[in-house]
Amino acid sequence: MMSLRSIVRSAPRALTRASASTVVCRSQAAIRTSSLSAFRTQSAALRPQQASAFSTSIFRSAAANANETDEELSLKLASEIEFEQDVKENEPIPTSVKDYMENGPFKIHDTPGKEEVVLTRTYGNETITVSFSIADLHNYEQNDMYDEDPALSDEDAEGEGRSQERDGEPAEGEEDLEGLTNEPEVPCRLNIVVEKPGQGALTIEAVAQEGAIVMENMFYYKDAKLAHGANAETSHAAQDVYPGPPFGSLDEDLQILMERYLEDRGITQALAVFVPEYMDMKEQKEYLSWLTNVKKFIDA
Template sequence: MLSLRVVARSAPRTLNRLSSTALRQSRVARPSSLLKSSWAPLRSSQFASAFSTSQFRQSAAEVDQELSVKLDSELQFEGSMKEVDQYPASVKDFLENSPFELKDEPGKEDVTLTRKFGNETITVSFSISDLANYENDDLYNDESLNDDEIDVPEAGQRSAQSENDELLDEEDETNETPVPCRLNVVVEKPGKGALNIEALAQDGQIMVENFYYFKDPKLAHGETAETAHIAQDVYPGPPFGTLDEDLQLLMERYLEERGVTQALAVFAPDYMDIKEQREYQTWLKDVKAFIDA
């Protein structure tokens, strides 16, 4: 479920994307003969003369000014939604009490947590790109609904159902949960290769999806396109869900002992939301400064 801030930001844009998508689909769905007949007048000289630039002429200075004002209003809106300099308790407690060291480079999508555990180096990384991908998936699911798939209540039932829908909406707003956050965990030992664990942080839980082993630690990190390509050709191990249940539990305890705990599962989605907000505001400021220059 998206946070209230993300919903508020994306709501007006969603309508625009839906309308433009519907327009593109209506054009693509036409048979070729209809395309020819309907688009033929657009190529006529009469239409070309009617579509003159003078009809829609607007000076560059006016457009720049309008765009600058709009960017400024977006900045004010984002600032009113959340104070990015104030961390929630989950983030503050984790940063103060966790053995992990946070690396968050401004302008970058990825966030990295590192720590030492005996002779092991443990790296946990996640990306704010998950937030955008989650929004796009949510929008796609909304667009894929067909009218005939929606149950239309009878006249006598509409009032009661409308009240129930309002109650459900209010309940959803009061029970907002962070967007799921994908974690890439790498446990390295000198000269012994690395374990690469793909997990999901959601609802305060760590859910392991894959548990890989690589003799070359570089393949576990996949920092370049070349290493990622090489890693695809290496057998890393069976799917985690196919392992013996006791083995799965022991591997989960192995991660928990190294700090991949419920505290991390709560921290990562919350921090991902904070970083995305900060990066978006910085992007707005940079674009506005460029337009105003």
């Protein structure tokens, strides 16, 4: 299911759909007027004595429409920016995120404008890197929308609305904040790399969701550079390395010991809680920055 922020974002768009339709109608009317004017001018252009009137009227009309569209787009972007700023102000940093940033064992590397977040720490002679990306949030929401059957959703909504009306509960269309807060958490994919000098690296693919970390695959690379895939060459070379069996098919005792191995290095439940919440915060920050940059470009 979509995240709570995505559901909230869709609300103002739904409320302004009527006004947006009005804008579209106005734009379409302007286009029809422009097209009629162009047709009349083109017909007049067939007469040699009026040929000079063709180019000036067409270009003036097109320029006027372009300026109007730019202004409407800038105003809409300003409205979205204001909404996102209100969301940011009304959503304080979660306590779990603040505590982890202040007391967690990892150093956070978050570059503005980039999707990936990297966590690093040392443990004895080991260098440990954990990376995740806000792209997972977008991909999850898109897949969730594609998986829904509109026809079935309409039928379910109609049936639920009738049932709620019979039971004296809020009818269809009314807010159900309790239902929104019970949305399942977005699964966050983690790429965990444990390096030792001169010994290569272990790479663990895992998922953080619902306060737990689930390991999926584990790789060993003699060359630690292959664990990071910094460029196309190393990524291609890493694909040729024997990947090992899926983690879930390993001996149960081996799985348990490997999970303890990661917990000793800070891959714990606290990290599983921190990552999804931090990812949601970063997505909101990056989206607000993106809106601001687009508006500046349109207004320039």
